[in-house]
Amino acid sequence: MSEQQLFKVTIDNITIEVAPGTSILEAARKVGGAVAPPTMCYYSKLEGSGGKCRTCLVEVSKGSEKDPRPMPKLVASCRTTVMDGMEVKNITSEKVPDARAGVTEFLLLNHPLDCPVCDQAGECHLQDLGYEHGREGTRTEFPRRTFAPEDIGPYIQLHMNRCILCYRCVYTAEQLTEKREHGVLDRGDHSRISTCIQNALDNEFIGNVIDVCPVGALTDKTFRFKNRVWFTKPLEAHRNCSNPKCCGEVRLWMRGAEVFRVTARKDEWGEVATASNGTTGWICNECRFEKKETKDWVIEGPSNINRHSVIAQGHYAGTVGSAGKSEKLIDKVIGKEPLYTLDIHQVSEVNQPNVHLDRIAGPAHSDDFKQ
Amino acid sequence: MESLTNRALAVDRSPMTFAEKIYIPALLKGLSITLGHVFKKKATINYPEETRPFSPVFRGLHVLNRDEEGREKCTACGLCALACPAEAITMEAAERLPGEEHLYREEKYAAKYEINMLRCIFCGFCEEACPKDAIYMSETVMPSNYTRDYFVYKKQDMLLTDEQVKQKRLKLQKG
Numbered sequence: 345m346s347e348q349q350l351f352k353v354t355i356d357n358i359t360i361e362v363a364p365g366t367s368i369l370e371a372a373r374k375v376g377g378a379v380a381p382p383t384m385c386y387y388s389k390l391e392g393s394g395g396k397c398r399t400c401l402v403e404v405s406k407g408s409e410k411d412p413r414p415m416p417k418l419v420a421s422c423r424t425t426v427m428d429g430m431e432v433k434n435i436t437s438e439k440v441p442d443a444r445a446g447v448t449e450f451l452l453l454n455h456p457l458d459c460p461v462c463d464q465a466g467e468c469h470l471q472d473l474g475y476e477h478g479r480e481g482t483r484t485e486f487p488r489r490t491f492a493p494e495d496i497g498p499y500i501q502l503h504m505n506r507c508i509l510c511y512r513c514v515y516t517a518e519q520l521t522e523k524r525e526h527g528v529l530d531r532g533d534h535s536r537i538s539t540c541i542q543n544a545l546d547n548e549f550i551g552n553v554i555d556v557c558p559v560g561a562l563t564d565k566t567f568r569f570k571n572r573v574w575f576t577k578p579l580e581a582h583r584n585c586s587n588p589k590c591c592g593e594v595r596l597w598m599r600g601a602e603v604f605r606v607t608a609r610k611d612e613w614g615e616v617a618t619a620s621n622g623t624t625g626w627i628c629n630e631c632r633f634e635k636k637e638t639k640d641w642v643i644e645g646p647s648n649i650n651r652h653s654v655i656a657q658g659h660y661a662g663t664v665g666s667a668g669k670s671e672k673l674i675d676k677v678i679g680k681e682p683l684y685t686l687d688i689h690q691v692s693e694v695n696q697p698n699v700h701l702d703r704i705a706g707p708a709h710s711d712d713f714k715q
Numbered sequence: 716m717e718s719l720t721n722r723a724l725a726v727d728r729s730p731m732t733f734a735e736k737i738y739i740p741a742l743l744k745g746l747s748i749t750l751g752h753v754f755k756k757k758a759t760i761n762y763p764e765e766t767r768p769f770s771p772v773f774r775g776l777h778v779l780n781r782d783e784e785g786r787e788k789c790t791a792c793g794l795c796a797l798a799c800p801a802e803a804i805t806m807e808a809a810e811r812l813p814g815e816e817h818l819y820r821e822e823k824y825a826a827k828y829e830i831n832m833l834r835c836i837f838c839g840f841c842e843e844a845c846p847k848d849a850i851y852m853s854e855t856v857m858p859s860n861y862t863r864d865y866f867v868y869k870k871q872d873m874l875l876t877d878e879q880v881k882q883k884r885l886k887l888q889k890g
Contacts, residue, residue, distance in 0.1 A: 571807075685863060695807070707808075707809065
């Protein structure tokens with residue numbers, strides 16, 4: 345494409361040139377940083393996603409060079425393509441923060457306040473959205489919508505109460521797996537993610553719905569209640585996966601030498617990152633759910649986590665995810681192993697050597713600790 | 716340098732007068748101060764028999780609370796451990812089985828919960844962080860011990876006992 349065909353678009357007073365057909369959101373992501381609107385339903389790696397949650401609303405103060413009138417209402421930036429000379433206001437707009445706070449309030453109307461129990465806490469996009477764009481209090485006085493719990497197989501845990509109906513998992517199943525077995529049933533307030541009827545989701549690649557889910561509606565059953573994400577250490581690792589569609593590049597979430605969880609690698613927008621072979625780094629169910637030992641993986645090193653994320657807590661320089669024993673400075677000073685007056689592992693009941701949480705298929709129960 | 720309080724006095728190095736040289740008046744003055752303290756109110760108390768009242772914001776030994784039905788409130792969310800600046804708190808969570816509803820309030824509970832009191836600095840951040848009002852700091856000072864093992868407090872060491880819950884309820888009924 346020649347350079348004349350590029351469209352000039354100004355977002356928050358920053359002008360960039362993008363190809364025609366680019367959405368405002370993608371253009372804003374090219375600018376990067378705080379200019380990029382938050383997204384709950386749009387997922388750049390999934391075709392057809394977006395346009396449902398309205399959190400990416402922006403103000404278009406100048407339609408284009410030829411028609412400089414502003415757009416009458418705020419537009420969903422994931423669904424609006426740029427025009428030449430368009431001027432967009434996101435964080436500089438007066439209307440957008442208010443509208444976004446309203447959208448957040450709507451999303452939270454029926455979202456349960458069970459973050460202390462939810463495994464997504466710490467990497468939940470709705471938590472981030474509520475924290476960054478939401479209002480402080482709640483005004484709703486009505487009971488939240490609830491659904492009967494549904495079992496969708498041994499690998500994936502569905503919490504329909506937490507779902508915000510972003511449809512990402514539906515697109516994932518449609519585009520990655522051979523046959524989509526779940527979808528959104530019923531209408532309006534009753535609409536829910538479900539299989540028809542009582543099916544187990546066990547297609548290859550269906551595990552990716554866990555990664556795309558912005559909230560804790562679809563979580564990893566093999567990691568359920570094992571640990572909080574911010575107490576596990578993320579490591580980048582890969583293996584030669586026999587599945588040709590699987591890139592085998594993953595992020596391991598470790599406690600000590602135990603692999604608690606395997607996920608795809610995420611990029612700065614919280615989406616599955618592009619793998620080294622250029623494809624999107626979706627991983628197969630075998631890599632995700634069955635390879636829970638360090639010997640299955642070639643470990644590349646600690647993951648780069650944004651230091652503002654809670655997951656970055658407790659990661660001290662030099663010890664992050666190091667596989668071996670870290671070099672103790674005191675050894676060098678005194679010239680011998682320091683004498684410990686208390687070995688905490690002899691006293692503590694947490695992380696006992698005979699209890700292997702990583703080898704329990706589902707969540708731990710009271711009988712798992714009675715050994 | 717300018718003094719901070721303006722109360723500093725320069726040392727008087729002039730030769731002593733006769734009254735100062737015989738020392739007796741100064742000695743008597745000192746003895747009278749000592750004797751005066753015998754008749755004053757004692758600054759100390761006989762500790763084990765008498766105790767001083769705790770400040771209402773005193774931060775003592777941790778207590779894991781139970782709800783009105785005697786179920787454990789803690790859901791092992793890890794926020795206390797996250798807030799803890801001394802990294803004294805560790806826990807392991809488990810899922811509540813059917814039939815355990817009378818024991819644990821939420822679907823998830825702390826199967827193991829430990830506070831290393833050797834690390835704890837009694838800052839009270841855990842109490843502030845807790846979203847379930849499960850952990851409280853009581854008006855009890857940390858007991859001392861000869862061994863270090865003693866100071867790793869397990870969940871059972873901190874959880875309110877049934878007897879304590881009963882007493883709490885009685886106290887509430889009386890008003």
